[in-house]
Amino acid sequence: MTLQILKIGELAAQTGSSVETIRYYEQQNLLPQPARSAGNYRIYGEAHVKRLQFIRHCRSLDMTLDEIRTLLNFRDTPEENCAGVNTLLDKHIGHVADRIRELKALQVQLQELRSRCLTVQSTQACGILQGLANADDIDPRNLGSHSGGCH
Template identity: 45%
Template sequence: MANYKIGELSKKTGFSTDSIRFYETKQLIQPSFRADNNYRYYSEDALKRLMFIQRCRALDLSLKEIETLIRLEQQPQQNCHAVNEIIDLHLAQVEKKLAELHKFQQELQQLRQSCNTQNTVDQCQILKQLEAQ
């Protein structure tokens, strides 16, 4: 089984060494051993866990959600309802954010449409509307 120094994990995962240390302090990964030179060496399991964390972060899952998923993963015989619930709640949050972003997009489009001419800044309808709101 391979053992990696923190710099090697950083290159393989794209996480900074500080991020890797952070996940270690949160006890999401553990070094497999410390060498005589005091370097930490991490196992293939630590690499897999960091890749799992990376995929979760790419989905904008919170640290708390990731910690919960990891705890659930360590109970393989348990019903996966709890995992589904985490994802369902996160999906609802994403849908809410999308609705907010769509609203922002419409407001910005309306603002932009209010000024289609080459006016001076003191005549800019966008700035006038923003001041009025």
């Protein structure tokens, strides 16, 4: 068995991450600080690869960094019971269900908006643009929670 020694670019390539993401995860204390070479290069090993793969899998499931941090804490204490893991995942499932409901409502709103302009005409007469401009008709609480990314 050979010891795997990787520079940050090699770790990024092996895990499908960007160098910036790896540095960010280090700053967020999700990845342990790597050792340094004599030339002051970051040196990563198999443990970094596995941990980064775990983090990326959690991110692919739309988990927040705080949720991932909690899961990593559980993972780092294997003698603990997994009740907290179950609770975290149950809460995340609830969040996903809420988000699905929001997205379905968004789809209905977009379809209704799209139905306002069924023919090509001047933008001045465009029902979609007029509908978007009439924000007075919309309860601000119904504008959704989408903010472009993380929850």
